[in-house]
Amino acid sequence: MRPNSPRRKSGFGLSQIATLMMVAAALAAIVFVGVIGYVLIVERGPRAADSVTTTPSGAPSSDLASPTEAGPATFPALSAEQTHVVTPGETLIGIAAAYNVPVDVLKQVNHLADPATIYPGQQLIIPASLALTPTASLVTLAPTLPPTLSPDDPANLALISGWPRSLSGGSEEELRGNYPQLLLRPRFTLRYQPGTYPDLYINDLVALVEAALADVEARLGVQLDGSFDVYAAGTLFVGDDINIRGLSRSKDRKVFILFDGTGDPVERAYAITHEIAHVVAWNTWGTPSSTMLSEGLATATGQIELESGGFIPYDQLCLGLAAADQMESMAVIDRDPKKFQGHIENRFNYFSAACFVRYLIDSYGLEAMSQLYHTSSYPELYGGRSLEALDAEWQASLKTRSGDLVIDPAALVEMNRRVNNAYDTIFSNYNGTPQMHQAYIAVDKARIALWRGDYEAADRWLAETYRLSGFQQP
Numbered sequence: 419m420r421p422n423s424p425r426r427k428s429g430f431g432l433s434q435i436a437t438l439m440m441v442a443a444a445l446a447a448i449v450f451v452g453v454i455g456y457v458l459i460v461e462r463g464p465r466a467a468d469s470v471t472t473t474p475s476g477a478p479s480s481d482l483a484s485p486t487e488a489g490p491a492t493f494p495a496l497s498a499e500q501t502h503v504v505t506p507g508e509t510l511i512g513i514a515a516a517y518n519v520p521v522d523v524l525k526q527v528n529h530l531a532d533p534a535t536i537y538p539g540q541q542l543i544i545p546a547s548l549a550l551t552p553t554a555s556l557v558t559l560a561p562t563l564p565p566t567l568s569p570d571d572p573a574n575l576a577l578i579s580g581w582p583r584s585l586s587g588g589s590e591e592e593l594r595g596n597y598p599q600l601l602l603r604p605r606f607t608l609r610y611q612p613g614t615y616p617d618l619y620i621n622d623l624v625a626l627v628e629a630a631l632a633d634v635e636a637r638l639g640v641q642l643d644g645s646f647d648v649y650a651a652g653t654l655f656v657g658d659d660i661n662i663r664g665l666s667r668s669k670d671r672k673v674f675i676l677f678d679g680t681g682d683p684v685e686r687a688y689a690i691t692h693e694i695a696h697v698v699a700w701n702t703w704g705t706p707s708s709t710m711l712s713e714g715l716a717t718a719t720g721q722i723e724l725e726s727g728g729f730i731p732y733d734q735l736c737l738g739l740a741a742a743d744q745m746e747s748m749a750v751i752d753r754d755p756k757k758f759q760g761h762i763e764n765r766f767n768y769f770s771a772a773c774f775v776r777y778l779i780d781s782y783g784l785e786a787m788s789q790l791y792h793t794s795s796y797p798e799l800y801g802g803r804s805l806e807a808l809d810a811e812w813q814a815s816l817k818t819r820s821g822d823l824v825i826d827p828a829a830l831v832e833m834n835r836r837v838n839n840a841y842d843t844i845f846s847n848y849n850g851t852p853q854m855h856q857a858y859i860a861v862d863k864a865r866i867a868l869w870r871g872d873y874e875a876a877d878r879w880l881a882e883t884y885r886l887s888g889f890q891q892p
């Protein structure tokens with residue numbers, strides 16, 4: 419969700435996947451997981467901790483005995499299963515992570531209700547069929563959890579896994595170390611980290627990427643040749659990219675997506691569609707001529723997921739911004755890439771640009787947009803009209819439609835400001851402790867509530883964010 423930055427040369431093409439598989443096979447245990455039908459390659463390269471210095475200073479590991487390794491590379495019989503006795507403070511999600519078993523599978527084989535509750539002394543069956551080498555150490559969360567935040571929230575996996583912060587770029591070697599696991603699909607390669615959310619919800623991620631790719635190609639009317647890489651970050655990105663939920667290095671055909679259990683299914687589908695739209699547009703229509711067009715198109719392509727999933731329709735956001743006189747000039751944001759520093763920082767700019775791009779497509783057709791994208795030749799493509807003239811035309815059309823506005827723009831702008839302030843506080847003080855991570859989960863829930871138009875819930879989660887982080891709510 420950041421502007422594309424042309425960096426290194428291309429990533430993997432189809433021809434390189436065969437080579438990659440042979441190399442990986444030599445280094446790695448190849449596990450055929452029959453039930454999901456994918457080829458899963460677990461690289462046994464250096465641990466990410468070897469090449470990355472940032473390590474969460476989370477809670478200490480518990481003294482829970484390491485589960486035994488499930489051996490064979492073929493799909494083992496269920497008779498090889500083992501039992502785990504629940505100790506005080508353990509959570510279902512933590513146990514699932516320790517044994518590298520999906521929570522849903524654990525619930526199913528133990529006939530646990532939904533929501534599942536476990537108790538100390540309870541014996542849980544751990545199915546060996548999916549129990550690969552245990553990679554996660556179990557962490558006992560701080561006992562001061564607020565009543566509103568479940569200890570089994572999947573977003574806690576980022577801490578439980580103990581995995582370092584995620585890279586949003588770097589050398590191939592660094593990326594291999596930080597995202598050591600591979601899953602090959604015909605049109606893309608998924609790269610992820612053991613014991614993190616993508617590892618436990620890999621089927622969801624595959625389905626999301628496949629659906630997003632199909633949607634993007636259908637909406638743009640193109641077909642992407644070759645394959646691309648998806649780096650699924652199970653932990654927050656390192657450094658200044660801590661506030662980034664996704665970015666694309668489109669020239670390299672690399673997509674980085676935060677898939678750490680925060681957000682919600684609708685917003686995750688949006689984020690993945692947005693990033694894949696960058697890669698597909700860049701590699702079919704050509705290198706974008708402006709950040710505004712690049713982000714506007716990616717946002718417009720992905721926003722259908724948000725609207726159909728119950729988020730505030732982006733048309734309403736734009737009507738609201740126009741009514742509140744908060745709409746930026748498209749010509750101004752076209753010249754300033756700093757206006758697109760991620761959805762958390764500059765959310766309104768992404769959606770204004772999306773409304774503008776959608777207006778141009780609806781009024782003048784997709785073909786003109788496919789040419790504009792890599793040229794910014796407004797007058798040639800739009801009957802002599804400049805960007806400024808088209809911007810004025812579009813903003814005037816929003817004013818004439820003010821009767822369609824149903825949301826309260828002042829409330830939206832104010833809540834957006836408060837959520838952004840809370841993010842600034844959390845991200846500038848994030849230190850990886852369980853308490854601070856819980857505060858991050860809480861502000862993320864405030865963000866989702868805001869974009870679903872539930873300001874009461876957003877208000878509650880903001881209060882929770884400040885309570886957990888120990889900072890004063892301004």
Ligand SMILES: [Zn+2]
Nearest residue numbers: 419420713716
């Ligand atoms: Zn973007």
